[in-house]
Amino acid sequence: MESIVELKDVTKVIKGRTIIDKISFQVNKGEVFGFLGPNGAGKTTTIRMIVGLMGITAGDITIGGYSIKSKFEEAVSHVGAIVENPEMYKFLSGYQNLVHYARMSKGITKEKIDETVELVGLTGRIHDKVKTYSLGMRQRLGLAQCLLHDPEVLILDEPTNGLDPAGIREIRDYLRLLAREKNMAIIVSSHLLSEMEMMCDRIGIIQNGRLIDVQLVQEFVHGTEVIYELEVIPREKALLLVLENYPNVPATRSRNGISAELPKEEIPNLVKLFVGEEIQVFGIKEVAKTLEDRFLEVTSEKEAISRG
Numbered sequence: 001m002e003s004i005v006e007l008k009d010v011t012k013v014i015k016g017r018t019i020i021d022k023i024s025f026q027v028n029k030g031e032v033f034g035f036l037g038p039n040g041a042g043k044t045t046t047i048r049m050i051v052g053l054m055g056i057t058a059g060d061i062t063i064g065g066y067s068i069k070s071k072f073e074e075a076v077s078h079v080g081a082i083v084e085n086p087e088m089y090k091f092l093s094g095y096q097n098l099v100h101y102a103r104m105s106k107g108i109t110k111e112k113i114d115e116t117v118e119l120v121g122l123t124g125r126i127h128d129k130v131k132t133y134s135l136g137m138r139q140r141l142g143l144a145q146c147l148l149h150d151p152e153v154l155i156l157d158e159p160t161n162g163l164d165p166a167g168i169r170e171i172r173d174y175l176r177l178l179a180r181e182k183n184m185a186i187i188v189s190s191h192l193l194s195e196m197e198m199m200c201d202r203i204g205i206i207q208n209g210r211l212i213d214v215q216l217v218q219e220f221v222h223g224t225e226v227i228y229e230l231e232v233i234p235r236e237k238a239l240l241l242v243l244e245n246y247p248n249v250p251a252t253r254s255r256n257g258i259s260a261e262l263p264k265e266e267i268p269n270l271v272k273l274f275v276g277e278e279i280q281v282f283g284i285k286e287v288a289k290t291l292e293d294r295f296l297e298v299t300s301e302k303e304a305i306s307r308g
């Protein structure tokens with residue numbers, strides 16, 4: 001995979017406070033990269049630096065091989081971005097907004113506008129006034145606006161903010177389509193784990209201005225261990241038995257019994273153990289870890305490391 005956006009030791013200090021601390025990562029063509037972190041972690045600040053809305057204190061960002069510091073124009077010419085709410089004239093139609101925008105940049109043809117409207121699925125409503133649009137439609141119009149000049153990199157800060165589940169699904173599907181069909185590199189930020197899980201190929205987790213992990217979503221979610229739901233009676237006795245026999249295994253009470261994070265090959269032994277202790281086993285179910293489980297694991301691991 002060919003990388004197109006590269007951050008190297010990017011640092012931002014504002015009024016003596018380090019907001020972003022030596023962040024490095026790269027984003028490849030054709031992938032959706034998610035920038036995930038709690039409020040105040042530094043997502044917007046990093047994105048503002050990537051799109052040139054904010055200067056960099058130290059380190060560098062290159063886009064398409066051009067440094068944002070020394071070749072700003074060339075670097076940002078590859079980028080389409082929605083960082084703040086896109087400006088729209090509500091009393092004009094979606095189409096008129098796009099025509100107006102196209103006039104401001106060179107070389108955008110009527111065919112290009114039509115093709116883009118089609119791509120974001122607004123063809124049926126594009127001649128209606130923007131004030132009649134739902135939030136999701138406005139987001140798509142904003143997306144169309146940034147796609148008009150065929151960017152190779154698309155950057156969206158919290159693109160699903162304020163959308164309902166159907167709107168979220170729509171945006172998600174368009175982004176995946178753009179990455180796949182146009183080989184675009186897409187960077188999105190969010191504080192919602194579940195959304196990132198469905199939208200992204202890779203995610204970078206940012207916490208307190210530091211990038212603490214970058215992983216493929218699949219690897220991130222499906223670590224080596226799996227959680228097993230064990231439907232057992234009596235539950236307390238079963239839990240005690242697991243904790244005694246597998247002191248390093250995370251195990252807790254669950255709705256119908258207990259859940260434990262065990263290697264698969266231990267399951268037959270555990271069942272034998274339960275039966276020997278007259279614990280009734282009604283069922284064993286493998287549950288995939290959610291991104292949220294992993295997120296909590298990763299952030300608490302890193303916190304433990306930084307505490308020493």
Ligand SMILES: Nc1ncnc2c1ncn2[C@@H]1O[C@H](COP(=O)(O)OP(=O)(O)OP(=O)(O)O)[C@@H](O)[C@H]1O
Nearest residue numbers: 014015019037038039040041042043044045046191
């Ligand atoms: N211009 C500024 N002056 C001082 N502090 C700032 C400035 N911009 C951002 N910060 C601080 O930097 C930190 C990171 O903010 P940032 O907006 O990047 O976080 P975020 O991850 O995007 O969070 P959110 O999801 O809440 O937008 C915060 O503590 C914020 O208060």
